[in-house]
Amino acid sequence: MSKVLIVLAAFLAPIAVAAGVAGGAMLESPRTLAVALGAAWALAALVGYGFYGGKRCLEAATLLLVVALVVIVAYARPWGGGGAEENAVFLYDASFTYENSVDNLPIENVIISLPPPNIDNYPVLITGFSWSLFGPNPENLEVKSLEIQDGRVIQLLGDRTATLFIQYGRENTRHGPKISLSIDKLYPREVISIQAFGSTPLENFHDLTMCENKENQRIYAYSQYFPLDKKIAMSFWAKLSRKIDNNFKKVEEFSRIEENGESGYWWKLY
Numbered sequence: 155m156s157k158v159l160i161v162l163a164a165f166l167a168p169i170a171v172a173a174g175v176a177g178g179a180m181l182e183s184p185r186t187l188a189v190a191l192g193a194a195w196a197l198a199a200l201v202g203y204g205f206y207g208g209k210r211c212l213e214a215a216t217l218l219l220v221v222a223l224v225v226i227v228a229y230a231r232p233w234g235g236g237g238a239e240e241n242a243v244f245l246y247d248a249s250f251t252y253e254n255s256v257d258n259l260p261i262e263n264v265i266i267s268l269p270p271p272n273i274d275n276y277p278v279l280i281t282g283f284s285w286s287l288f289g290p291n292p293e294n295l296e297v298k299s300l301e302i303q304d305g306r307v308i309q310l311l312g313d314r315t316a317t318l319f320i321q322y323g324r325e326n327t328r329h330g331p332k333i334s335l336s337i338d339k340l341y342p343r344e345v346i347s348i349q350a351f352g353s354t355p356l357e358n359f360h361d362l363t364m365c366e367n368k369e370n371q372r373i374y375a376y377s378q379y380f381p382l383d384k385k386i387a388m389s390f391w392a393k394l395s396r397k398i399d400n401n402f403k404k405v406e407e408f409s410r411i412e413e414n415g416e417s418g419y420w421w422k423l424y
Contacts, residue, residue: 191222241353243397244362244405246271246280248333249347250377252340253387253411260313260341261386267332267376269364269392269408269423270324271352277324277331278362280350285335287318288345298345313341322348329374329420330366340379364394364406373408374420381417388415390423 248268252261271278288298289311300308307317319338324331337346354362365371375390391409395402408423415421 240356242356242359242362243351243353244271244359245395245397245402246350246352246393247347247395248392249345249390250335250375251345251389251391252342253389254342255384255386258342260339261379261381261384262339263378263380264335264337264340265376265378266335266337266346267325267327268335268348268390269329269373269375270331270333271362271364271394272331273354273358273361273363275330275366278352278354280352283322283348283350285320285322286347286349288347289314289341290343295343298343301344312343314344318346320346327376329372329376332376359396362394362405364392364408373423375410375423376420377415378418383417385414385416387411387413390421392423 250266250268252264255261271280284304286300286304287302289301291297291299292311299311301311301314302308302318305317310316318340321336323334325334326332333348335346335348340346363371365373373392375392377388377390379386389409389411391407393407394405396405397403410421410423412421
């Protein structure tokens with residue numbers, strides 16, 4: 155039994171040294187892990203040679219290597235993003251609606267700034283950004299139907315006769331980072347909606363917010379359009395959700411309806 159323990163100790167020694175030097179990064183690096191396991195096999199075979207001879211020492215070292223690989227794959231899950239490195243996946247949705255105005259004419263050169271997910275005022279990387287335009291259903295003006303999605307025309311509704319031109323990007327403002335949209339024209343009862351996904355390490359997720367920062371729970375959106383003196387009814391909405399199992403659960407949701415809105419204002423959402 156003592157011989158077996160000595161061979162086992164010889165096998166584990168290079169792995170322990172590599173783990174001490176590289177820390178948790180050993181499991182994240184295929185090269186480091188391969189070198190550690192190779193050294194463990196060689197040292198176990200060398201020590202076992204004195205006890206069991208050539209063939210049996212190789213068999214013992216190989217058996218230990220197979221067992222180590224099974225344990226690593228089954229429990230440590232190298233390169234799989236498991237354990238402490240697991241990320242939380244989130245969904246971001248936001249929209250702006252031009253409800254109506256006295257003359258019910260379109261607004262032009264529209265700029266909208268919406269609050270994105272951020273950590274301490276630093277925007278979190280988002281992917282799969284998508285935008286959609288909804289318009290009034292001709293059979294029921296209170297119902298919104300999809301008109302355009304990511305530049306692809308589904309159907310043009312209401313007074314719209316041409317596709318929408320839109321540009322978007324990220325900017326820093328006095329109210330923190332924003333996703334800004336530049337739109338050529340919006341008609342009454344049209345909704346411009348955006349959606350994106352993202353991920354952040356689990357230990358940072360409690361700091362993720364759409365507010366200016368974790369301590370300052372204010373959240374603002376901005377709108378500008380022409381004619382500058384035109385007053386409109388409009389609304390903002392933004393929601394942050396986290397993926398739990400196969401569903402998204404709401405984390406934050408803010409909105410505002412403004413019946414007599416003016417161009418060039420920051421609006422606090424509630």
